[in-house]
């Protein structure tokens with residue numbers, strides 16, 4: 001596996017990778033890799049001849065009170081994991097390579113980025129859209145792979161690629177990969193490492209409560225009352241009041257008060273002991 005940390009080296013490495021005409025899949029990450037990321041790499045390997053992974057802890061997507069400095073950085077360990085998974089090229093730029101002096105552009109995707117995590121983390125999705133647009137332009141992958149765990153992020157990136165006419169990757173080649181979970185259902189996340197053993201045990205209430213809420217909603221129980229009761233259950237388990245706990249249209253992420261015919265998604269963000277966890281699950285369309 002080759003590693004590039006400057007654009008010059010990246011371009012040369014991509015040129016030699018493309019010489020045989022094979023397809024390139026991109027897996028963008030911020031490092032601190034876990035099984036969820038490795039699943040993205042494996043999916044990329046199934047679909048593409050060469051896999052490029054990126055590791056860049058993107059300052060633009062962290063708010064002033066967020067944990068940019070504390071964000072785990074373990075390049076040597078991550079690099080070994082990616083190499084073992086057959087990644088051909090690792091793009092690991094420093095901040096100055098990604099945002100050189102004078103950098104002045106920001107991409108803002110309206111609508112889909114505004115509610116949910118966008119409301120709780122102002123500017124976050126502008127930072128994500130901007131860095132992902134740069135990664136797409138730098139690497140020009142045939143396909144790009146993102147975890148569905150960050151469901152709103154995936155929707156924002158697709159909207160950005162569609163609105164700005166990205167050709168590599170085309171919006172239809174931005175692929176969402178289902179969330180990887182621990183045995184007790186907790187979604188894998190780099191943030192889980194911040195949980196104490198007690199908090200980690202309590203955190204499993206989140207997916208369990210979501211599944212119960214989904215079963216109730218699919219059985220025809222009223223959505224607002226079901227979500228309110230599930231929110232209470234989370235707080236009894238040790239969570240703070242959720243930032244959001246919302247049933248939304250799966251495409252537009254517009255909140256729904258009732259299940260309709262279109263695919264819906266249950267999305268939640270809640271803190272436990274200061275660690276903010278997010279999760280989402282599909283909800284079946286109304287039947288009959």
Ligand code: PAF
Pocket residue numbers: 028029030031056058061128131132150153
């Ligand atoms: O999901 C992430 O790890 C990041 O938000 C991404 C997509 C790599 C952009 O920095």
